[in-house]
Amino acid sequence: MTVTVSWFLVLAAGLFSIGVAGVLIRRNALVMFMSIELMLNAVNLTFVAVSKELGLIEGQVAALFVMVVAAAEVTIGLAIIVSVFRDRSSANVDELAELKG
């Protein structure tokens, strides 16, 4: 039984689905954020696996760009979570249902 690239793709699909489930069932903004990070990681794994399958380095470059965007997104998102927490003393997204500040 040899490892083929499709094994990695199925694993990435599984990790992505777990990330989607995390966003759907959790109400803690931080854990939802971690689930989004997991989904980005799953997509990166897909990029790198297909890069291996095709013998092209571009997939790894795309994975690096995704990492950069994820890093920018984490800094902004965590800053928003912290500033929301300073106003409301909660990181639960159900308590942020109204737009009025």
Place this chain on the structure above:
Amino acid sequence: MAETIVFIIFAAVALAGAVSMITASNPVYSAMGLLAAMFAIAVLYVMLDAHFVAAVQVIIYAGAVMTLFLFVIMLIGVDKPDAYGKQVPAQRVITGIVALGLFGSIVLAGRAAWITGSNAFGTANLNGTAEAVADELFGTWMIVFLATVMLLTIAALGTIALAYFRDVPEEEMVG
């Protein structure tokens, strides 16, 4: 054979870390689960000959991003009670069905497209060293690279602005 064993072990670690991340009631345990999943994914990158991406994964994700997450968890405190919040009836069941359906449709769509896994692993000649990645990154994708530089600068400025310009009454301002 050794590759199969390594893949199975680290795929299991990644899946277990991901599941523990979404089921743990304490956000610190969630962060630890995500950390385990990220390290396992880094090992899988090494299996896929993406050595530089694996190093970046450990340094950026497992290092910087997870430290930032843990720092924010520390800052805002761990709100233990009611970690799942109010739930729509049968929300977990529906979520499980949606996630399984998504997984199945991704796999089916992938098979129907062109990835069938016919190539034996490791037949393609690819070596993702820092040099190989840099040749591509600073050659063909230079403009995109500069755009990401701008993106990171703007993100840093936005974070500073969010932390610094607060909507507070004048007398509470310090300095």
